[in-house]
Amino acid sequence: MEIVESVRAMQAAARKWRAQGRRIGFVPTMGNLHEGHLALVRLAKQRADVVVTSIFVNPTQFGPNEDFAAYPRTFEADRALCEREGVDVVFHPSVAEMYPAGASVAVTENALSRTLCGAARPGHFDGVCTIVAKLFNVVQPHVAVFGEKDAQQLRVIRRMVRDLRFPVEIVAGPTVREADGLALSSRNQYLTPAQRPQAVCLRRALDEAERLFAAGERDPKNLVRAMRAIVTAQPDARIDYMEIVDDETLQPLGGPIGRPALAALAVWVGKPRLIDNTVLVP
Ligand code: AMP
Numbered sequence: 001m002e003i004v005e006s007v008r009a010m011q012a013a014a015r016k017w018r019a020q021g022r023r024i025g026f027v028p029t030m031g032n033l034h035e036g037h038l039a040l041v042r043l044a045k046q047r048a049d050v051v052v053t054s055i056f057v058n059p060t061q062f063g064p065n066e067d068f069a070a071y072p073r074t075f076e077a078d079r080a081l082c083e084r085e086g087v088d089v090v091f092h093p094s095v096a097e098m099y100p101a102g103a104s105v106a107v108t109e110n111a112l113s114r115t116l117c118g119a120a121r122p123g124h125f126d127g128v129c130t131i132v133a134k135l136f137n138v139v140q141p142h143v144a145v146f147g148e149k150d151a152q153q154l155r156v157i158r159r160m161v162r163d164l165r166f167p168v169e170i171v172a173g174p175t176v177r178e179a180d181g182l183a184l185s186s187r188n189q190y191l192t193p194a195q196r197p198q199a200v201c202l203r204r205a206l207d208e209a210e211r212l213f214a215a216g217e218r219d220p221k222n223l224v225r226a227m228r229a230i231v232t233a234q235p236d237a238r239i240d241y242m243e244i245v246d247d248e249t250l251q252p253l254g255g256p257i258g259r260p261a262l263a264a265l266a267v268w269v270g271k272p273r274l275i276d277n278t279v280l281v282p
Contacts, residue, residue, distance in 0.1 A: 014140035022049040026141030031055040032186040036176040061127030187272035198234040202276040218256040220244035240266035
């Protein structure tokens with residue numbers, strides 16, 4: 001396995017593979033890898049001949065009061081995990097390599113980014129789009145894998161690929177969870193032992209929405225009310241948002257659920273802000 005730090009060397013490797021007719025699979029990450037990321041690597045390996053994982057904590061997707069500086073950076077452990085999974089190249093650039101001095105061009109998404117996490121984190125998805133566009137130009141993948149855990153991110157990336165005509169196939173990987181249902185996240189490590197069992201309330205709330213939906217409940221207000229009761233029963237949980245939106249537009253529903261809807265929530269459990277979601281298909 002190779003560690004590549006420069007854009008020039010990464011583009012040269014991509015050019016070589018493409019000349020050899022090899023399919024390039026790509027898994028972008030911010031590092032601090034866990035089973036969720038590794039499951040995406042395995043999906044990429046199934047769909048490509050060579051796999052690149054990027055490890056880059058992208059400054060432009062963090063707000064001024066968010067945890068960019070404190071985001072866990074564990075490169076040596078990440079490298080060992082990638083090696084074990086059979087990753088071919090870890091692309092690990094510096095900030096200056098991805099954002100050359102004076103960089104003044106960025107990608108903006110103007111519809112899907114307005115709600116859910118985008119409403120709470122202005123500029124976040126523009127930062128995500130900008131770095132993913134750059135990474136696509138550097139890694140030149142045929143296929144890129146993103147986690148369903150970040151449902152809005154997945155939809156924004158698909159929209160960017162469609163609108164900017166990127167020749168990249170986007171594959172979604174199912175959310176990997178702890179035994180009790182908590183979605184794996186680099187932020188789970190900040191839960192205290194008392195908060196950890198409370199954090200399962202996100203998944204429990206989604207379970208309840210799924211149960212009621214399966215039993216015929218179609219009113220998003222009733223579903224959200226039931227979800228809210230589960231989360232607010234936890235002493236350390238504070239809801240950022242909890243919504244059921246149209247799965248395609250991510251806009252709030254005007255009435256009963258008649259087409260696929262995304263139930264999504266973001267909850268602070270003590271210090272970390274955790275997210276989860278499920279799709280309700282009538
Ligand atoms: P991150 O490094 O947290 O920005 O995530 C990198 C990629 O891993 C994104 O596509 C995430 O959606 C995905 N991911 C993060 N957590 C999980 C999980 N628990 N299960 C599946 N994919 C995940």
